[in-house]
Amino acid sequence: MSKNDKIRVMIVDDIAETREQLRKLLSFDPDVEVVAMLQSGEEAVETVADAAPDVVLMDINLIGMDGITATRQLLDVTPNVQVIMLSVQGESDYMRQAMMAGARDYLTKPPSADDLLDAIHRMAKLKSRSVMDTIPPASAGGQRGEGAGRGGAQRVGKIITIFSPKGGTGCTTIAVNVAISLQKIVDDTTKVALIDANLQFGDVAIFLKIKPTRTIVDLAPRADDLDTELLNTVLVPHPSGIKVLAPPATPEEAEIVREGDAGESGGSLRFRTILEFMREEFDYLIVDTHHVVDDITIAALDLSDLVLVITRPVIPEIRGARVFVELLQKLGYGMEKIGLVINAVDNKRMGIQPEAIERAMMPAIAQLPLDEVIALRAANYGVPFVVKESHADISARVTQLARTIVDMFVEKDEGSTETAKGRRRVGLGRLL
Numbered sequence: 050m051s052k053n054d055k056i057r058v059m060i061v062d063d064i065a066e067t068r069e070q071l072r073k074l075l076s077f078d079p080d081v082e083v084v085a086m087l088q089s090g091e092e093a094v095e096t097v098a099d100a101a102p103d104v105v106l107m108d109i110n111l112i113g114m115d116g117i118t119a120t121r122q123l124l125d126v127t128p129n130v131q132v133i134m135l136s137v138q139g140e141s142d143y144m145r146q147a148m149m150a151g152a153r154d155y156l157t158k159p160p161s162a163d164d165l166l167d168a169i170h171r172m173a174k175l176k177s178r179s180v181m182d183t184i185p186p187a188s189a190g191g192q193r194g195e196g197a198g199r200g201g202a203q204r205v206g207k208i209i210t211i212f213s214p215k216g217g218t219g220c221t222t223i224a225v226n227v228a229i230s231l232q233k234i235v236d237d238t239t240k241v242a243l244i245d246a247n248l249q250f251g252d253v254a255i256f257l258k259i260k261p262t263r264t265i266v267d268l269a270p271r272a273d274d275l276d277t278e279l280l281n282t283v284l285v286p287h288p289s290g291i292k293v294l295a296p297p298a299t300p301e302e303a304e305i306v307r308e309g310d311a312g313e314s315g316g317s318l319r320f321r322t323i324l325e326f327m328r329e330e331f332d333y334l335i336v337d338t339h340h341v342v343d344d345i346t347i348a349a350l351d352l353s354d355l356v357l358v359i360t361r362p363v364i365p366e367i368r369g370a371r372v373f374v375e376l377l378q379k380l381g382y383g384m385e386k387i388g389l390v391i392n393a394v395d396n397k398r399m400g401i402q403p404e405a406i407e408r409a410m411m412p413a414i415a416q417l418p419l420d421e422v423i424a425l426r427a428a429n430y431g432v433p434f435v436v437k438e439s440h441a442d443i444s445a446r447v448t449q450l451a452r453t454i455v456d457m458f459v460e461k462d463e464g465s466t467e468t469a470k471g472r473r474r475v476g477l478g479r480l481l
């Protein structure tokens with residue numbers, strides 16, 4: 050949707066009168082155009098690609114295929130459409146199901162003209178928002194590479210680092226699935242990169258069944274002199290559309306990335322410079338880490354717009370996660386930049402209840418269920434579950450997490466030109 054275009058809206062409701070009422074409400078807004086009115090979920094799924102709406106108003110109770118199933122199927126066809134669910138029931142369970150299916154908003158019927166138009170404009174903004182036209186991120190890293198000379202608007206991507214102080218908590222699983230979900234949600238001009246910052250034993254390539262011929266070692270010696278072409282020859286494309294920066298082929302080569310002085314914050318300068326360069330080339334950069342706060346992790350944390358801290362519901366991991374969050378706070382990270390993810394939640398077993406973890410730490414940004422079969426199959430076949438098993442609960446939860454991340458940045462960028470640009474954090478290196 051270009052800035053001058055109208056917002057294209059598709060209405061799905063089995064009652065002709067309701068469709069007409071909605072159309073009338075929308076006709077008062079000159080920026081909105083109704084491009085299709087359909088009476089069933091099946092028709093909506095069939096028509097969505099041709100009608101190319103920006104926003105779909107979907108009734109939840111349709112005859113035949115219900116609105117939740119229709120939303121799920123419709124988003125499989127056109128993932129970057131924004132669905133607003135309409136229902137006479139204001140029940141939280143319906144709302145939860147609608148959100149899990151990928152709906153972005155939920156209005157009770159009949160909506161007021163204000164609520165409806167507000168929601169539509171908000172959704173349209175989300176859809177059209179490419180990180181290209183957002184303000185610089187709120188990361189305190191400061192001095193980005195100049196990037197001038199590559200012409201046009203300066204892309205400043207969001208860096209999302211995934212960290213857990215303990216091994217085996219699911220960092221890599223979450224990193225690969227979140228990266229692919231993000232790419233599915235956003236439009237195809239939005240670029241997503243996945244960086245394996247576990248330089249000695251990284252396994253992102255195995256989780257994605259890709260065979261890197263070039264790695265970060267090909268970039269590191271030229272960190273101060275990077276260009277787009279070189280970067281593109283090193284990145285490995287994945288069929289999902291994301292690009293992967295692979296770790297060194299052998300553990301000993303990690304030193305090549307570490308060479309040179311440490312930066313002011315104690316982070317690896319070479320790695321930092323590579324990230325800063327990539328931030329100008331991509332909209333979202335997901336960084337999978339190993340489980341140590343060292344110079345590489347410090348560089349990633351220092352540039353991050355969001356740090357996802359992963360724990361499973363077991364005491365040693367929760368304690369580790371809490372200590373790490375406290376460390377981030379000491380370093381001046383606002384809580385809004387820290388997202389707790391509780392992985393492998395199993396209500397039937399003896400694990401600590403997620404609510405108890407939240408009370409001890411902070412509200413979780415996501416809870417992902419334990420699903421040994423799906424997670425193991427995905428790891429062993431090298432096909433992330435959001436690709437092959439997109440209807441599984443674990444996939445829906447990861448997709449929801451990806452949506453939360455996108456929304457978070459849109460809201461932040463709209464909120465203000467924010468503070469943290471100028472705020473200095475304490476260098477991690479000085480504390481450790």
Ligand SMILES: Nc1ncnc2c1ncn2[C@@H]1O[C@H](COP(=O)(O)OP(=O)(O)OP(=O)(O)O)[C@@H](O)[C@H]1O
Pocket residue numbers: 213215216217218219220221222223339340392393394417418419420421422424425428443
């Ligand atoms: N929600 C889940 N339910 C069941 N198994 C899971 C879940 N998440 C991850 N796993 C499994 O746990 C194992 C470890 O996951 P993963 O490699 O993603 O963790 P990690 O924190 O990156 O580990 P490492 O210490 O190797 O870096 C894998 O076999 C994965 O399939």
Ligand SMILES: [Mg+2]
Pocket residue numbers: 220221222247252337338
């Ligand atoms: Mg890992």
